[in-house]
Amino acid sequence: MTLKSKAGDKVFGTILLLPSILIVGGFIFLPVVQSVFYSFFNFKLTRKKMPLVWNNFDNYRSLIESGKLQNAFAITFQFMILVVLVVFLMGLIMSLFMNRGSSGERLTRTLTLLPWGTPTVIVALLWSWMFQAEYGVVNFILMKLHFISEPMGFLVNPDTALASVGVAAIWRQLPFMFIMLLAGLQGIPSEMYEAAHIDGASWLQSFRHITLPFLRNVIRSSILVTIITNFKQFPLFWTMTGGGPMDRTETLAILTYKNAFVNLNFGVGAAVAASWMVVLIAFSLLYNRIFKEAEY
Amino acid sequence: MKKILVPVLLAVMTFSLFAAGQQDAPAADEAKDVTLTFASWSVREDRFSDYFEALKADFEAANPGITIEFAGYPYGELKKQVLIMANAGQSPDLIQSERGWYSSFVDGGYVAELDALLGPEYLAEVYPAILGDMKVDGKIYGVPWIASPFVMFYNKALFAEAGLEDKAPETYEEAMMMAEKLSALTDKDGNAVYGLGQSTASVPVSGSAVLSMFFSYGGGFRDASGNIDVINEGNRAALNALKEMHAAKYNPEGAKLKDLRNLFAIGRLGMYFDTLWGIGGAYAINPDIQGSVGVTVPLSGAGSPAGSSLEAHMLLVAEDSPNKEAAAEFIKFATSPEQMGKYVDIAPFLFPKANQVDGNPGYKSNPGIAPVLGYADTIRSIEKNPEMENVFLAMTTAAQSVTVGGMTADQALANLDKELKTLLK
Numbered sequence: 076m077t078l079k080s081k082a083g084d085k086v087f088g089t090i091l092l093l094p095s096i097l098i099v100g101g102f103i104f105l106p107v108v109q110s111v112f113y114s115f116f117n118f119k120l121t122r123k124k125m126p127l128v129w130n131n132f133d134n135y136r137s138l139i140e141s142g143k144l145q146n147a148f149a150i151t152f153q154f155m156i157l158v159v160l161v162v163f164l165m166g167l168i169m170s171l172f173m174n175r176g177s178s179g180e181r182l183t184r185t186l187t188l189l190p191w192g193t194p195t196v197i198v199a200l201l202w203s204w205m206f207q208a209e210y211g212v213v214n215f216i217l218m219k220l221h222f223i224s225e226p227m228g229f230l231v232n233p234d235t236a237l238a239s240v241g242v243a244a245i246w247r248q249l250p251f252m253f254i255m256l257l258a259g260l261q262g263i264p265s266e267m268y269e270a271a272h273i274d275g276a277s278w279l280q281s282f283r284h285i286t287l288p289f290l291r292n293v294i295r296s297s298i299l300v301t302i303i304t305n306f307k308q309f310p311l312f313w314t315m316t317g318g319g320p321m322d323r324t325e326t327l328a329i330l331t332y333k334n335a336f337v338n339l340n341f342g343v344g345a346a347v348a349a350s351w352m353v354v355l356i357a358f359s360l361l362y363n364r365i366f367k368e369a370e371y
Numbered sequence: 372m373k374k375i376l377v378p379v380l381l382a383v384m385t386f387s388l389f390a391a392g393q394q395d396a397p398a399a400d401e402a403k404d405v406t407l408t409f410a411s412w413s414v415r416e417d418r419f420s421d422y423f424e425a426l427k428a429d430f431e432a433a434n435p436g437i438t439i440e441f442a443g444y445p446y447g448e449l450k451k452q453v454l455i456m457a458n459a460g461q462s463p464d465l466i467q468s469e470r471g472w473y474s475s476f477v478d479g480g481y482v483a484e485l486d487a488l489l490g491p492e493y494l495a496e497v498y499p500a501i502l503g504d505m506k507v508d509g510k511i512y513g514v515p516w517i518a519s520p521f522v523m524f525y526n527k528a529l530f531a532e533a534g535l536e537d538k539a540p541e542t543y544e545e546a547m548m549m550a551e552k553l554s555a556l557t558d559k560d561g562n563a564v565y566g567l568g569q570s571t572a573s574v575p576v577s578g579s580a581v582l583s584m585f586f587s588y589g590g591g592f593r594d595a596s597g598n599i600d601v602i603n604e605g606n607r608a609a610l611n612a613l614k615e616m617h618a619a620k621y622n623p624e625g626a627k628l629k630d631l632r633n634l635f636a637i638g639r640l641g642m643y644f645d646t647l648w649g650i651g652g653a654y655a656i657n658p659d660i661q662g663s664v665g666v667t668v669p670l671s672g673a674g675s676p677a678g679s680s681l682e683a684h685m686l687l688v689a690e691d692s693p694n695k696e697a698a699a700e701f702i703k704f705a706t707s708p709e710q711m712g713k714y715v716d717i718a719p720f721l722f723p724k725a726n727q728v729d730g731n732p733g734y735k736s737n738p739g740i741a742p743v744l745g746y747a748d749t750i751r752s753i754e755k756n757p758e759m760e761n762v763f764l765a766m767t768t769a770a771q772s773v774t775v776g777g778m779t780a781d782q783a784l785a786n787l788d789k790e791l792k793t794l795l796k
Binding site: 119120121122123137140141207208209210225228230231232233316317318319320321322333336337338339340 | 451454457458475478479480481562563572573574623624625626630633634639690691757758760761764767768771772775776789790793
């Protein structure tokens with residue numbers, strides 16, 4: 076291949092990529108840059124023609140001084156860690172169990188998928204009713220089983236609200252993790268297990284040295300998707316608790332929404348979103364690095 | 372060829388101009404016709420559908436050339452949708468607004484000043500306390516369609532069961548004593564009955580209810596000079612009362628208004644605070660309860676005169692509307708005594724104008740309304756600030772802090788003070 080034809084290929088490739096670059100740049104990169112830009116200005120949604128005024132980091136300062144940003148980060152991370160951990164462990168156990176080829180597998184798999192097909196807002200409303208103190212089924216069952224002596228306001232108690240939203244999130248997201256891991260498990264050649272069995276490997280050794288390494292890529296992507304889903308979780312919180320009680324469920328998504336869409340202060344809303352984006356990027360880089368290192 | 376083409380082209384152009392002129396002529400006539408778009412959540416409600424159809428027909432018959440087009444949005448979406456449309460240059464002409472959104476619309480410059488459009492004669496009929504609450508820098512940008520303070524509903528049947536007289540309490544102290552007796556009751560399934568319901572959930576309207584309780588105890592969040600004044604005796608007494616209601620289990624934990632309506636409808640709540648139209652939610656669940664519901668004006672607490680913030684569904688005209696005069700005509704028509712008389716037949720609410728009361732003789736004798744007709748005296752005006760929804764949410768946080776959070780009233784007020792100073796700086 077001559078140098079001229081190589082250069083021609085590059086130009087041709089660039090031309091082919093150009094529409095994608097323009098679309099991604101215009102619809103993803105530009106709004107992100109714009110959002111970061113606005114986070115440094117007094118920018119409210121208004122019909123009045125108002126000049127953008129640089130406010131000397133006041134959007135960030137007010138968020139930090141009020142303690143709202145730190146609280147939202149703490150709540151978001153607590154929620155994310157809780158949900159990801161439980162979803163992963165339960166998803167793994169369920170997929171291992173189902174991979175054994177038990178009877179009624181297809182029916183069980185279909186039923187398990189139902190929560191995943193339910194819109195998140197419906198899930199939020201459903202669980203809000205189930206957790207309701209006076210006529211919710213959760214209280215009814217717990218009282219019948221004598222676990223509690225009187226009804227509990229799970230969503231209005233500062234000690235239980237976050238975990239209660241977490242239960243709804245786990246119920247909604249478990250099928251995704253389960254299906255991904257099951258697909259991964261079914262892709263592992265059975266010969267590997269047969270060879271390990273002949274060599275006298277225990278179940279735990281097979282799991283550690285065959286199952287987990289083969290599932291690594293599936294685990295990496297599924298957990299990353301679950302982390303991002305929960306990091307930006309909004310409808311469950313907004314519908315179930317609105318950020319309360321006492322800001323104990325005020326996540327970064329809720330804080331952004333309240334600032335941007337309740338009191339139309341897009342400058343402060345953008346400041347929350349920008350802080351959140353930086354942390355999420357750093358987190359993703361770290362996460363990928365950890366998994367990459369684990370490969371060697 | 373050229374000799375033929377030139378005359379043909381000239382003929383075509385002349386015909387086009389003539390045709391265009393013919394099209395323009397009727398357009399000039401049609402310019403007199405106006406279509407008003409009205410963004411509203413009430414028009415989506417089935418129980419009001421006949422009323423709104425009749426309102427449209429009556430108005431269009433009385434105002435030839437003006438057509439009303441309803442744009443229904445879910446309650447929770449309307450504010451956002453209107454703002455999106457306004458910023459896209461497609462603002463509706465008329466907007467139904469919750470009282471709590473009013474400040475955002477005014478502050479953003481989305482709504483038109485109505486003093487001149489409605490005229491002094493119209494505005495003079497609005498109760499002064501309510502008109503005062505609508506003013507922003509002395510100007511009116513919206514008028515109340517229906518109004519209410521946080522009144523108190525009580526269940527007469529439960530009162531009788533608890534051995535209480537069929538008489539509404541006038542003070543919180545009285546209500547607490549009654550709540551003690553009501554809370555000793557159980558329903559037929561053995562479930563506890565709550566004595567006194569006050570909404571404290573994390574939604575702005577609950578914050579408005581909590582602020583009303585502050586007002587009733589002589590509190591508030593601004594002093595006479597306009598400075599933030601949260602740590603005061605009135606607010607402390609109100610929060611201590613809430614704490615007591617929680618500890619004695621008179622009040623369901625962190626309840627939304629709809630939760631209180633549900634409990635009231637099924638006979639598990641003796642008394643509760645709500646807007647007058649809120650009771651419609653309880654009637655929808657259990658129509659049989661209507662005969663045993665009593666209502667009274669906001670209560671006074673610790674010897675202070677009773678007070679409440681105003682809850683209202685308002686009518687606003689968009690600043691970008693090219694048909695402001697026609698929109699103002701619609702407001703006058705929709706709030707005329709005759710139309711309001713038809714509206715109140717469907718759901719209970721309070722008239723914000725004196726002529727609406729005078730024009731509907733049956734209204735004064737309506738047992739669901741008569742006890743609270745003097746409500747306007749209890750209205751405490753609150754500032755028009757785009758942060759008000761967050762201020763209301765901060766009020767709910769204070770209420771939750773002393774109830775489910777276990778804080779003292781002073782701790783909760785210190786936190787509220789810090790938050791309001793940040794929000795309203």
